[in-house]
Amino acid sequence: MSVAPKYIHNQPDWPNFHWDHEALAGRLSKAKVEQARLLGRMESLGFELRQDAVLKTITADVIKSSEIEGEILNPDQVRSSVAKRLGMDIAGVVNVDRYIDGVVEMMMDATSKYNEPLTSDRLFGWHAALFPTGRSGMRKIRTGAYRDDAEGPMQIISGAVGKERVHFEAPEATKIAREMDAFLTWFNSDRSESDWIVTAALAHLWFVTIHPFEDGNGRIARAISDMSLARSEKSSQRFYSLSSQIRQERAAYYEILEATQKRTTNVTPWLDWFIGCTSRAIESAQSTLANVFAKGIFWNSFSKVNVNERQRLMLNRLFDGFEGKLTTEKWQKVTKSSQRTAVRDIQDLVEKGALVQNPEGGRSTSYRLAEIKA
Numbered sequence: 001m002s003v004a005p006k007y008i009h010n011q012p013d014w015p016n017f018h019w020d021h022e023a024l025a026g027r028l029s030k031a032k033v034e035q036a037r038l039l040g041r042m043e044s045l046g047f048e049l050r051q052d053a054v055l056k057t058i059t060a061d062v063i064k065s066s067e068i069e070g071e072i073l074n075p076d077q078v079r080s081s082v083a084k085r086l087g088m089d090i091a092g093v094v095n096v097d098r099y100i101d102g103v104v105e106m107m108m109d110a111t112s113k114y115n116e117p118l119t120s121d122r123l124f125g126w127h128a129a130l131f132p133t134g135r136s137g138m139r140k141i142r143t144g145a146y147r148d149d150a151e152g153p154m155q156i157i158s159g160a161v162g163k164e165r166v167h168f169e170a171p172e173a174t175k176i177a178r179e180m181d182a183f184l185t186w187f188n189s190d191r192s193e194s195d196w197i198v199t200a201a202l203a204h205l206w207f208v209t210i211h212p213f214e215d216g217n218g219r220i221a222r223a224i225s226d227m228s229l230a231r232s233e234k235s236s237q238r239f240y241s242l243s244s245q246i247r248q249e250r251a252a253y254y255e256i257l258e259a260t261q262k263r264t265t266n267v268t269p270w271l272d273w274f275i276g277c278t279s280r281a282i283e284s285a286q287s288t289l290a291n292v293f294a295k296g297i298f299w300n301s302f303s304k305v306n307v308n309e310r311q312r313l314m315l316n317r318l319f320d321g322f323e324g325k326l327t328t329e330k331w332q333k334v335t336k337s338s339q340r341t342a343v344r345d346i347q348d349l350v351e352k353g354a355l356v357q358n359p360e361g362g363r364s365t366s367y368r369l370a371e372i373k374a
Contacts, residue, residue: 008261009171009209015182017202019268027272031197031279035233038282042239045296050237051088053292057238058082060288062100062107065222065243068250073100082108102129103219110223111238114230117188120180126220127213136215146180147214149173154211156258167258170211179210187224196232200225201274202267209261222246229278239289245281253277294372295319298354301372305352310335311345315354318369325358325366 005011042050059079066073077096081104083089084096106126116122128144135141147154154170171179183206191199207221222243230236246253252273260270295316307315314331324330331342346367349355355367 034282061241064247110227111230112236130216141214146176200228240285
């Protein structure tokens with residue numbers, strides 16, 4: 001009696017994925033509409049505001065993709081590294097650890113050069129950037145090259161020693177070169193008539209199933225998904241973070257991945273979850289970027305009002321999360337101006353309707369941004 005294949009890569013028709021197109025049509029259409037709506041809304045903003053949105057999105061993407069794997073990165077360092085690569089001059093720039101620079105470099109290479117072919121050499125570069133010391137934690141690993149299984153088969157395991165549970169076992173190392181050649185040929189093929197959101201889902205599943213590296217496979221798979229989504233939008237600018245949404249749904253993410261890898265090559269449930277997750281990521285971006293949209297509405301309303309550089313600086317600071325309440329003393333400190341200049345700048349903005357004085361007066365006098373409706 002023949003034994004049923006244990007994993008998807010053991011199936012006789014691997015990797016010929018198939019799915020129920022009709023069952024996914026509604027969810028896919030919804031994702032496309034939301035994707036187009038968000039991109040249209042971002043297009044209405046100026047270049048600086050779009051760059052601000054990209055900075056927020058990529059920073060979140062890098063942080064959350066690492067969090068999915070249990071790694072906590074310094075947000076200020078990630079933000080500084082992303083800003084440097086975007087050519088942005090931001091406040092609060094800090095020294096950046098080379099590991100964080102490597103993670104950022106990989107993620108941004110995937111999306112900024114989305115139209116360039118994905119090759120084994122490019123993947124080796126990403127992997128080397130993720131592990132600049134050649135170690136994963138305390139463990140020395142093979143970097144910039146596919147795994148060799150020198151320490152045994154590649155398995156995803158949980159549980160205490162002696163009570164381990166094997167969730168998945170990847171193809172043996174001797175098959176990786178052939179498996180990756182097939183994957184890369186497929187990923188780089190012309191898709192002018194195809195759907196890159198579906199491609200993002202299939203690429204993610206296919207790559208993590210091969211699990212070609214000793215470590216970092218999840219992060220690289222998510223970078224490949226982002227690359228595919230960038231291709232679908234024909235833009236290197238990222239305005240929503242798939243990794244942030246996956247982090248929120250981490251348990252469901254691992255559950256559907258494991259279940260799919262133990263099924264046939266009918267991947268309808270995986271595509272259904274992934275497309276839904278993409279939709280939810282786009283919806284979340286509306287709230288994540290709320291202050292960017294608010295800033296756009298504000299500056300559009302005051303486009304014909306003259307403001308000096310000090311005033312522009314402080315108004316933008318208020319949108320970007322100013323600490324505490326705005327007072328004359330804080331204005332002086334940030335703009336390095338005199339008390340008389342600070343008072344004059346603030347009163348001018350109050351008269352123009354950009355700032356509102358808070359109810360408390362006297363020594364507690366403070367100000368807030370005026371509410372501008374779209």
